[in-house]
Amino acid sequence: MATDKLDFVFKKIDELAAAVAPEYNIINDRLAPAVKIPSISSDRSPDGRKNVVAMTDFLENQLKALHASVHRYPLGPEPDTDLQLPDIIIANYPSTYDANKKTILIYGHYDVQPAGDGWTTNPWTLTEKEGKLYGRGSTDDKGPLLAWLNALEAYQLANIDVPVNLIFCFEGMEESGSTGFATFASSPANSHIFAHVDAACISDNYWLTTRKPCLTYGLRGINYFKLTVEHPGVQLHSGMFGGCVYEPMTDLVILLSKLVDSQGRILIPGIEELVEGVTEEEVQEYATIEFTTRDFQDTIGSRANIFEDPKDTLMHRFRFPSLTIHGITGADSSPNQTTSIAPSVTAKFSIRTVPYMDQNSITNLTTHHLMHEFDKLRSKNTCRVELFGESAPYWLGTSDDANFRAGKMATQRVYKTEPDLTREGGSIGVTLDLQNVLGEKSIMLLPVGMSDDGAHGPNEKLDRVNYIEGSKLLGAYWYYFANPYS
């Protein structure tokens, strides 16, 4: 009978997607109006922030229409601005907690990146071409977020009882560092929100390829550093002073060259020892993941992959650390021919961290290494290493619990295939914030979009089929979480 119930839900989703105007349709009447709202959280103009709030209002209305009880949590002013942070939406469905059902916490974000250049369609008009729905936020994260609402609506239209208590948690600052979220989540005044949660699910990442769905159980962390070298004096002309003074850029590039080699190996002593050893069992797991070097080359747009074996590529993305030098401030970055010796230069670099790299150990090892290398230069410049901006520890969930089993069953049901079990190379800060609040409760990342969706870039898209089947996937996940033996 299990199968039959979900079949009704799936049928409704198909109908909701296929309906022709003036009939209601979950693409034209749900995703399209959401994409139309340029809810760019990094736009610190008053109008920009109003657009984000318009998106809060939109979601509140959508959730209320689905009979959820909606609460908006103001987060106060955004630091260093005159703006109020957009509210966090907490919505409960059913509106009254049902003690006979398990409870799932669902996280999504309703803000987006700026459009940027290079679009071939209007980024704020959802445009379908060859089965792809183009628009800013289509896949990150409005599409997946609304897929949860599609599932709920389909259950209701099919007259199927949603078999779990749902707590929707939607924020509007994710693309700007989730300002206020950790404080909100960890506040004792808000602990009641999370009291009954049995498991959590975040749909805000992507399949590893364009062919196969996945469940994601790990994220790399990030330690972000600033390395500054300063000449104690004024800006000098390279003609008059070159060769006679210690030049900060000279020292800086020497120090940067001691961080990582061309093959991506981190050169900081002690870092390697912190990384969890690879087991034979783990290697075999990687071998089961459907991922080829060609997949990787297609994604990066070149053949400049370091590893020939796709297993090595996966391991370096999932479970080995990496170090990237992002750029330098203070030196001349103009395209012009200039001839000054910059008096103060700062490099920004970050280390992606994995089990069991403790954040403080990394900071200490990195600082010690750089200061030691700087001492060896016998320079009269000064040097300092600082943590910069948001750093986050790695996250490793448990991939063999009831939450992931439900995700796996839902995937098998909808996509007729076993999902890949993946980790992400990037960080999703809220995962850790939620894990802190939920303690031992399981969190699963269950993506709707694919590897080629192009989040953050121009021509961001979500395949129509992913939007529809993704809505089914999320609805099926609820079902199998409540009915693990069906």
Next chain:
Amino acid sequence: MATDKLDFVFKKIDELAAAVAPEYNIINDRLAPAVKIPSISSDRSPDGRKNVVAMTDFLENQLKALHASVHRYPLGPEPDTDLQLPDIIIANYPSTYDANKKTILIYGHYDVQPAGDGWTTNPWTLTEKEGKLYGRGSTDDKGPLLAWLNALEAYQLANIDVPVNLIFCFEGMEESGSTGFATFASSPANSHIFAHVDAACISDNYWLTTRKPCLTYGLRGINYFKLTVEHPGVQLHSGMFGGCVYEPMTDLVILLSKLVDSQGRILIPGIEELVEGVTEEEVQEYATIEFTTRDFQDTIGSRANIFEDPKDTLMHRFRFPSLTIHGITGADSSPNQTTSIAPSVTAKFSIRTVPYMDQNSITNLTTHHLMHEFDKLRSKNTCRVELFGESAPYWLGTSDDANFRAGKMATQRVYKTEPDLTREGGSIGVTLDLQNVLGEKSIMLLPVGMSDDGAHGPNEKLDRVNYIEGSKLLGAYWYYFANPYS
């Protein structure tokens, strides 16, 4: 009798500087109105260029009032702009060539740098404070240029015959790379201008200190390079791809670290062998120059000098090469925490060159060295080295000829001291252009301003005393060039 004639000239200069309004005064009525015209050659707006032309007009009027014959040479349109280049002024005095006199070519420039930030006075209003005349262009190069006119005016008012033929050559693009000057100077159609020149003098540099005048007989050259490392694909996220792809910034900083060490030693094999060896005689010459480490520290605003012995500092400024890394384009230079892997990064660096570093050899050695180091990385990125913008060879004049003897006698007469014989670490492109035209004829750099004048920076100034005594110096130089045994 020689002394007496110059005494009359000097007396007139003193009178012209001391005169109180409504009487004519060479500060208020010559330098101040010139500073008032913001003749910024790098301002490519139509109004900006009009200001430069207003300065051309101003000089034409000044020269005509002094009975010179003035010719304006249009240089045509400025490449990549809609603007006409400002004219070069060629003015002859006396207006008819006197075959019984020697001929001196005098170069100056009438354009200035933009004002920039940090001024405590209005940069376009010549303002005297504690004996210093503040204003953009006061020392670079309007003050020295007008000092030549002061000298000519004083000769005339004293009824002393100017003992040489004068050819003034004033350009308006020096601060923007002297566009058009080399073509103008080397054009066969203009060869008549330079036909009778016996020697040339440029007053566009500075004393080595604030205490002692100097004559300058050498300039370092410059080879300016771009070093580009590119990933063949798209911009990538450091979380998803860090550790799996060759990162251009990693390769770039490794390559840059192979160029120069913290102590300023160039690491490119073969460069050192090109540098003229130091002779014992030369070392002794440096010892006679009045220059202390304290002078140097005052100028750079810190104690971050590489060398303790001021002789070493001088030699590294005058006669050893240096290499400066100016900055990087393509990597993120914002102050924000960003997480991308830049797909294409370009470092700008320059080598200051000295005798006998051939420009092509330097380019070849540098390119070969970097490509060799890049090969060693076994990276799948691509790398290229290019010359960029204006490069110029070093210049070395002859410091013991009639021209320099005249400069030395003029200095002894005005300042009652022996001038330092210096070279400059920077490049002055027109020196080479003029040397090419003049062949074996001597060029001398005869500065009016001091080491602390702050050309190009905020609060540029020329000491009142330097403006007045400098006018005498230039006038005396004419005199001693014509009368070497007086």
